[in-house]
């Protein structure tokens with residue numbers, strides 16, 4: 001049995017597999033199907049300072065080997081989270097991580113400060129890469145200045161592990177990663193969804209209510225692996241890789257590209273137990289290849 005223990009800055013995980021934000025609710029919704037405590041980390045739904053309704057329906061559509069969504073960060077706001085959700089999840093013995101989003105550096109920071117006060121939340125993932133909201137979201141994540149401004153504002157008020165989630169919808173994701181590292185990020189996670197569009201040819205209209213949406217699932221995996229490889233070469237902080245991971249084989253690709261941990265998103269909709277199966281599969285692959293620990297293969301690509 002290989003050692004799957006993984007450290008991401010101040011965060012220690014029993015294995016390197018986390019759930020991706022927006023695809024696993026608050027974990028509780030999946031508790032009947034999977035033992036949450038066997039998952040390395042659970043990144044909960046996108047959380048904002050104020051409640052958000054999200055976008056109109058339709059906001060999801062299937063594509064070849066993937067899907068598009070434009071949910072638009074629907075959530076009841078951070079105060080509701082602190083009062084009603086946190087008490088329900090704080091004693092689950094895994095790392096519960098909050099995905100924080102906002103419309104301005106100030107409201108990102110205010111939201112992060114409220115989560116900082118919660119003893120049972122050891123890390124946040126800062127979403128500067130959501131393509132489905134009008135204000136903020138991806139707007140900050142597509143320039144080095146915008147990304148650095150938000151990260152600096154949050155770093156001032158947040159003293160636990162700060163993971164910054166990057167957008168692939170940029171010219172150089174490595175430049176954005178370097179900017180957030182310099183601004184105080186402890187780790188980066190990538191990728192968020194790729195901007196896409198599907199058209200109903202009979203109606204001659206976009207299928208999604210806001211025309212475009214974020215693409216995820218197996219079809220995006222080669223893009224995500226390429227991004228992880230480029231970013232891991234550029235930064236000195238840990239990289240968390242995600243995008244299209246369906247099984248342990250996919251996860252190993254991300255480790256070789258330079259990811260220290262991974263997240264699984266869309267695959268949870270197909271198999272709610274996929275995270276635990278992937279953790280087991282990583283272990284089997286490491287054993288079969290004579291590796292003592294997952295850390296041994298991180299970045300070990302012959303390229």
Ligand SMILES: Cc1cc2nc3c(=O)[nH]c(=O)nc-3n(C[C@H](O)[C@H](O)[C@H](O)COP(=O)(O)O)c2cc1C
Nearest residue numbers: 020021022046069127191192216217243244265266
């Ligand atoms: C329905 C849905 C909702 C999402 N909501 C969020 C969110 O609130 N915050 C965020 O950072 N990413 C969100 N994402 C993006 C995922 O966390 C992940 O980055 C992306 O789907 C790629 O991984 P995957 O191919 O494994 O799904 C969402 C994705 C989907 C499919």
